[in-house]
Amino acid sequence: MPTPDRTSLDEIVAAGRSLLESGGLSGLTMQAVADRVGVRAPSLYKRVRDRSELVARVAEATIRELGDRLDAAAAGEPDPRRALAALARAVRSFARGRPVAFGVVFSPGADLDLDPESLARASATVIRIAAELAGEERALDAARTVTAWLNGFVGMELSGAFRLGGDVDRAFEFGIVTLTEALTRRG
Amino acid sequence: MPTPDRTSLDEIVAAGRSLLESGGLSGLTMQAVADRVGVRAPSLYKRVRDRSELVARVAEATIRELGDRLDAAAAGEPDPRRALAALARAVRSFARGRPVAFGVVFSPGADLDLDPESLARASATVIRIAAELAGEERALDAARTVTAWLNGFVGMELSGAFRLGGDVDRAFEFGIVTLTEALTRRG
DNA sequence: ACCTGAACACCGTTCAAGT
DNA sequence: ACCTGAACACCGTTCAAGT
Numbered sequence: 001m002p003t004p005d006r007t008s009l010d011e012i013v014a015a016g017r018s019l020l021e022s023g024g025l026s027g028l029t030m031q032a033v034a035d036r037v038g039v040r041a042p043s044l045y046k047r048v049r050d051r052s053e054l055v056a057r058v059a060e061a062t063i064r065e066l067g068d069r070l071d072a073a074a075a076g077e078p079d080p081r082r083a084l085a086a087l088a089r090a091v092r093s094f095a096r097g098r099p100v101a102f103g104v105v106f107s108p109g110a111d112l113d114l115d116p117e118s119l120a121r122a123s124a125t126v127i128r129i130a131a132e133l134a135g136e137e138r139a140l141d142a143a144r145t146v147t148a149w150l151n152g153f154v155g156m157e158l159s160g161a162f163r164l165g166g167d168v169d170r171a172f173e174f175g176i177v178t179l180t181e182a183l184t185r186r187g
Numbered sequence: 188m189p190t191p192d193r194t195s196l197d198e199i200v201a202a203g204r205s206l207l208e209s210g211g212l213s214g215l216t217m218q219a220v221a222d223r224v225g226v227r228a229p230s231l232y233k234r235v236r237d238r239s240e241l242v243a244r245v246a247e248a249t250i251r252e253l254g255d256r257l258d259a260a261a262a263g264e265p266d267p268r269r270a271l272a273a274l275a276r277a278v279r280s281f282a283r284g285r286p287v288a289f290g291v292v293f294s295p296g297a298d299l300d301l302d303p304e305s306l307a308r309a310s311a312t313v314i315r316i317a318a319e320l321a322g323e324e325r326a327l328d329a330a331r332t333v334t335a336w337l338n339g340f341v342g343m344e345l346s347g348a349f350r351l352g353g354d355v356d357r358a359f360e361f362g363i364v365t366l367t368e369a370l371t372r373r374g
Numbered sequence: 375a376c377c378t379g380a381a382c383a384c385c386g387t388t389c390a391a392g393t
Numbered sequence: 394a395c396c397t398g399a400a401c402a403c404c405g406t407t408c409a410a411g412t
Contacts, residue, residue, distance in 0.1 A: 190411095190412060216403090216404070216405090217404080217405060217406085218403085218404075218405090228404095228405080228406085229406075229407080229408085232405095232406075232407085237405075237406075238404095238405065238406090
């Protein structure tokens, strides 16, 4: 005798995202998720192999959302230099909106195996802009330089690593200008 | 009647570092540490407030070691451009030697409160070189740009984020050259 | 003054039994 | 076919009792 579904994978992931942001990774508990969606913890294992898979799904949803934001930010900017700046600011503001999830996605050694497609999608915009800016030949190296700086900066900011005072906003804009300048193909 | 000490904080931290590297953060267990140093888990609480403090001590030891490496790497290089390159390569090679610890120290939202002094010490070398390279006025912004790129690159490399093929070594050297070039004070 | 066994709360996960 | 209670192993942590 079938039982009607009392929850869904989407609902579970959404609950996970919310719990992650409010209580950190250690607050993302199978029990807490189950409570949120209105089932008992064992039932979650019908939709998800184990907790690590749930974390991976949460990370994936985060990456997909970030990808959307990047597309949107760069869409209105035909000039690659302005597009790059818009994209960088979009990442920073996204991280501020979802600090914990951003931290999980970009923390080294998190070991979530993410869907390659969502990852490719999220980096496509950066690569495209890097190609326009630096030329096809240097596109990959340029994109990696920008992405590393951007993830590094935002990650450090999130963990409060900029402890020496000064103007962090200015340092961010300085980084954008410096990199844009350096990567622009010299005529 | 006093009991002779059967372990020490140093021994506990050393065991923690070893366990962290071999079994990840989840392998760094109070029980496992206790086994390593030859006491029962409750005894650890005589030297350490709780597990999070132990993790913080492990992170701190890692940062101090990294600071030493940076000093050593930059020491032999009077030319700031070469010093910066040496320093960047030293960070990358350090991270390869202690990937998990590096990940913990530089993962956004790790929320370890580290000793400000060890942090200052680890960043002092970068700031000094940045000042020589970019001038005193731009030193902080320049140091932040370099540090962000470096942490970001190494972190991404550790988590296997460079999935699009290409030569990652070349991308690293590309980043060094690009940043050094861009940050050098124009005559 | 340090160390220990026992105990507690909490977690992830499994599984047989229900519908 | 999904859901549940019960159970298990494993944590971190506390504490009274030992030496």
